[in-house]
Amino acid sequence: MTRRENTQLTTLAAVQEKRLIKSLGRLDIILFIIAAYISLDTIGTIATGGSQSLLWAIVIVITFMIPNALMMAETGSAFAEEGGPYQWVKFAYGRLPAGIASVLYWITNPIWLGGSLCFIAFDAFSANVIHIKSGSIGEWIFKLGFIWVAIGLAVISLKKGKHVINVGAYAKIALLAIMVITTGIYGIKNGFQPFDFAGLTPTVTGFMGVAPILLFSYVGFEAPNAASGEMYDPHKDTAPSIRVGAIVSALAYILPVLSILLVVPAKDVGGIAGFMDAVKTVFSVYGGASSFLLGLAALFFVVGLLGLGSSWMMSTDRVQAIAAADGSFMNGWFGEFSERFGTPMRVNILSGVMASLFLVAGMTLVNGDTGAIFAVVLACAVSTLLVSYLIIVPAIMKLNRSFPDVHRPFRTPGGVRGFQIMGTVVFLYILIGSLGVIFPGLVEGILGIEYNFQDIWGLSRSQVEAFTIGTIAF
16 A cells, blocks of 8 residues: 555545644654653552562563554554544554544543542642642532643644643653652662562562553553644654653653652552652651642642643544544534634533543542542543553554555564564553453452452442443443
8 A cells, every 4th residue: 555545545524634733843742742651640559569560560661561662653653644543443444443442542531531630630739739628619620620621721722732731741750850869869868668579579460450550551652643634744753752752651650660669668658649648758858848849749740640631632532533524423523623723622522521420420429538439430541441452453463464565664673573473462461451450350360369359449349340341331
């Protein structure tokens, strides 16, 4: 298939295509990847598994993150159409599988924004900046405001919205760098926690406990390709941007997790507040200034989360809008790109409504503390995203095999065979991770490993599976 034939596969209406505004250069793409890829909300969750989690975080970087980044770099630079993953699945398998993949890929982010990001942002803000009583009208205002500010950033033109995304990326890098450096100062002054070297022995239980959240955190290199039509030179800039983003992201997960384990007692490492608890601990070295600096760190944390949510909304809403414009969702009505902003406003608003509904569901239908609600709604987001990759990864493997003549500015090591081997490993990881989060305890049960549901989730099995399975069914 020639490049010209490849571009002709896109059926986006010409009037919509003309509304796409070229806005993203290479630095913008790198910062977009950092904003979308580094999930501050999951760092504390990863650390809950102790040194075992750190071990698997490093192993999965090598065996999953890097291969996945290389495959997305080749695919994204070769098939550089607006809508990214939707287009790839359509080229490989047709509109129906592409439509299913795009819905799962898209719905993840309203779930995540409304049921996870706004929860952890509220906890960080209320605990360290201005106290807001839990369950009060103030909590509802903060969380709904967080959702709709993120949606607003997705609505405005990418040329303007990218600046906020860039600020969010810089806020993440600054916060993580300060936290890691301060951890060193704290350790020299007060001593580090004894490191659990015994926990480095790999176990199936340890892997299953952390694999879904690690896989969820380690995917997303294709996110900028949703806006390929808005890049200045997607064929040239995609692969280098992903390579840089992968290196920064790997360090941004491993070093903070190590820092948390070095300063927070193992019994006190908590998922939803784990990261900010570690920051609070190490910032004590600054004496009287620690309270002010902690409040500033919390603001950086919230801004980073806002950039995370809005960058994914910008990406997945475009995927869903292209699917709609192509006739694969709601008869095309949601495929409209705003003539004024060049953004898929109708899908943006739909995402805001869905995120608000998941916020209401999380706060009213799940009987548990904030940490339990955070865990179960995060599980819903993990489940839908990973299942979408069960379609996307085989699709890009097929494109790699079936269209060897398409110009590829970047090729993975090992050529077609190397791509297929890496794709198989990545797919198996995602399959195991999907089973682990949709049916918690299933794999452990098959292997005869004891799984205490209440202790792990803080909720009953029926509550967790009602959310995970119910979300996918819906």
